[in-house]
Amino acid sequence: MNDHKGMRPHDIAILLKIVLLSNENKPWQYRDLSVALDISLSEISQSLRRSAFSGLYQEDRKKVFRQRLYEFLQFGLPYTFPVNPGSLVTGIKTAHSHPYFREKLISSQELVWPYEDGDTRGQAIKPLYPGVPAAIQKDEIFYKMLASIDILRVGQAREILIAKEELEKSIL
Secondary structure, three states, rough: OOOOOOOOOHHHHHHHHHHHHHOOOOOOOHHHHHHHOOOHHHHHHHHHHHHHHHHOOOHHEEEHHHHHHHHHHHOHHHOOOOOOOOEEEEEEEOOOHHHHHOOOOOOOOOEEOOOOOEEEEEOOOOOOOOOHHHHHHOOOOHHHHHHHHHHHHHHOOHHHHHHHHHHHHHHO
């Protein structure tokens, strides 16, 4: 058994997906998360144990502590899982390049998750976990949430404020 108790980047994606499923009053099981997120069953299980240890999740009730998660995203995520834009690659738009944020924010810089079947050329942003490009194909709201997360990781003050507002609407 893995003794690592600290959060890992994909733990955030798993918690956000649970929040979305809860918002839709959809019951879920570990295998549902595994398929939706392209993460193994064993890693889903380990992730939720880490999240429970961190105080963000209650295992017996399958409940995400939304306020705590939101606070962690606001104040801890940029320091825990920082990222810098990398080289030019083909990928899927993220952060302020996401279509929703593109309407609200002006930037000549394109940021993308590397993905060979992507439709945009831009600077690479390492996603929270490798399965992000596949997972967002199945869920537009999840895609918007992960783009918001990337704004918290790389954005400027005004961009971050808008991303926090969007995350607050979805999480709280």
